[in-house]
Amino acid sequence: MERDVCKGVSQPGTYKLEQLREKSNHTLIISPDTHHRSRPYLHINHYVMATLRPTPMEDLPVTQSHNIPPIRYGVTTPRPLKDLLPIPPSCADRNRRFVPYQWNATPCDLFALAPGLDGHLGFIRKTDRRQMLMFCDGACSGYGPHGGCGVVFKPGGLEFSLPENGMRHTSNRAELSAVIQGLQYRDWVQAGFENIVIACDSEYIVLGITERLDKWIDKCWTTAGGTPVANRDLWKNLIEVLRNLESRSCQVQFWQIPREWNEADRYAKAASAVEYAFIGGEWVVD
Numbered sequence: 001m002e003r004d005v006c007k008g009v010s011q012p013g014t015y016k017l018e019q020l021r022e023k024s025n026h027t028l029i030i031s032p033d034t035h036h037r038s039r040p041y042l043h044i045n046h047y048v049m050a051t052l053r054p055t056p057m058e059d060l061p062v063t064q065s066h067n068i069p070p071i072r073y074g075v076t077t078p079r080p081l082k083d084l085l086p087i088p089p090s091c092a093d094r095n096r097r098f099v100p101y102q103w104n105a106t107p108c109d110l111f112a113l114a115p116g117l118d119g120h121l122g123f124i125r126k127t128d129r130r131q132m133l134m135f136c137d138g139a140c141s142g143y144g145p146h147g148g149c150g151v152v153f154k155p156g157g158l159e160f161s162l163p164e165n166g167m168r169h170t171s172n173r174a175e176l177s178a179v180i181q182g183l184q185y186r187d188w189v190q191a192g193f194e195n196i197v198i199a200c201d202s203e204y205i206v207l208g209i210t211e212r213l214d215k216w217i218d219k220c221w222t223t224a225g226g227t228p229v230a231n232r233d234l235w236k237n238l239i240e241v242l243r244n245l246e247s248r249s250c251q252v253q254f255w256q257i258p259r260e261w262n263e264a265d266r267y268a269k270a271a272s273a274v275e276y277a278f279i280g281g282e283w284v285v286d
Contacts, residue, residue, distance in 0.1 A: 055108050056108075056263055057107055057108055057111065057113060057123050057133070057135075057152075057263060058113075058152070058155045058156070058157075058263060060108060060112065060113040061113070062113050062114065062115075062121065063112040063113060063114040063124075084189065084248050084249035085249055086246060086247045086248070086249060087246040087247075087249060087250075087251055089243065089246065092242070092246045092251055092252075093214070095251060095253065096209055096210045096252075096253060096254060097206070097210045097253060097254060097255075098197050098253035098254060098255035100255075106261065107123070107133060107135075107199060107257070107261060110125060110126060110133075111123040111124060111125055111126065111132075111133045112124055112125075112126050113154075113155070114129075116129065116132065116191055116192060116193070117129055117130070117191065117192030117193075118190075118191040118192055120154070120191065121154050121155065122153055122154045123153060123154070125195075125197075128195070129192075130192060130193055130194040130195060131193065131194070131195040131196075131197065132153065132188070132193050132195070132196055132197070133153065133197045133199055134151065134152070134153040134182050134196060134197065134198055134199065135150075135151070135152040135153070135157075135199050135200070135262055135263045135264040136149075136150070136151055136175070136178040136179045136182050136198055136199070136200045136205075136264050137149070137150045137175065137178055137200060137201065137202070137262050137264035137265045137267070137268040138150070138171055138172075138173070138174025138175035138176070138177060138178045138202075138268050139171060139174055139265075139268040139269045139271070139272040140169050140170055140171045140173075140174055140272055141269070141272045141273060145169050145170075145272075146161065146162070146169055146272055146274060147161065147162035147169035147170065147171070147173060147174035147177070147272055148160070148161050148162070148174060148267075148268050148269065148270065148271025148272030148273070148274070149161070149162065149174050149175075149177050149178035149181060149267075149268055149271055150178060150264035150265065150266070150267030150268035150269075150270075150271060151178055151181060151182040151185065151264055151267070152263045152264045152267065153182070153185075157263065157264055157266075157267040158181075158182075158185070158267065159267040159268065159270050159271035160181065160271055161271050161272070161274055162174055162177055167233075170231075172202075172204050172230065172231055173231050173234060174268065174272070175200065175202045175204065175205050176205065176231055176234040176235070176238060177234065178200075178264065178268065179198055179200070179205065179238060180234065180237055180238055180241055182198070183196065183198075183241050183242075183245065183252065184241060188245070188250060189245065189248045189249070189250050193250060194249055194250055194251065195250065195251045195252075195253065196245070196250065196251070196252045196253070197253050197254075197255050198252060198253065198254045198255065199255045199257050199261070199262065200254070200255075200256065200257070200262060200264075201256065201257055201258060201259040201261070201262045201265075202256070203256060205254065206254045206255075206256040208235070209238070209254055210254060213235065213239070216229045216235070
């Protein structure tokens with residue numbers, strides 16, 4: 001279903017197909033409700049509206065930085081690093097989840113492809129040039145199995161493989177590694193950002209960092225069932241990365257999006273598809 005189908009539809013509900021056809025520039029291929037054959041209707045629920053595929057951020061035209069409104073107090077250049085105040089961990093943790101101003105807002109509704117304060121292209125918030133968007137994803141496939149990670153914060157994503165360090169590769173490890181590598185890819189504070197939004201389709205990541213992490217730590221890294229928390233090494237690494245950014249006045253938030261929206265997905269799958277062979281007791285690139 002094309003996104004234009006729901007143009008003008010502000011909330012879930014039941015709508016006449018004739019009305020939707022008038023609002024859409026595309027031909028609708030929809031099976032009408034069998035209970036309303038004489039007056040066909042379409043019920044649009046929360047899931048359908050939330051997963052309509054938006055325009056990929058990488059395909060957006062470049063917006064000139066002067067077209068983006070200046071941020072608070074009219075500041076348009078990065079603040080001196082000595083003036084950055086640390087964000088208290090308790091405050092950062094309470095605001096860890098990113099919540100759009102509209103529940104069905106898409107990445108391209110909120111962010112634009114534009115030069116940042118340092119001049120580099122990126123996905124910049126339309127109303128705040130100090131906020132950026134980063135897609136992250138992980139995948140695991142092939143023999144071994146082999147994990148791959150994808151990160152997209154500008155046109156042309158990054159893909160890299162999980163290290164062959166004896167740890168079993170899983171999709172969850174790949175997703176965690178993608179977030180960590182994305183946050184460590186460059187000095188985002190030096191680039192002028194005070195807020196980084198991680199967009200991913202992983203419930204494991206978003207619920208883990210926003211709801212479960214404190215409970216795991218309080219229980220000495222055990223789950224509610226009493227079993228050890230999986231991927232504890234990566235969770236600890238992620239906490240260290242977050243605290244380092246927060247100490248320099250940069251808040252990291254997590255936005256759970258539908259898989260159809262995650263532009264890092266194809267890069268993660270490409271990285272996980274690298275052929276490996278088991279030679280001399282080790283997995284090496286074939």
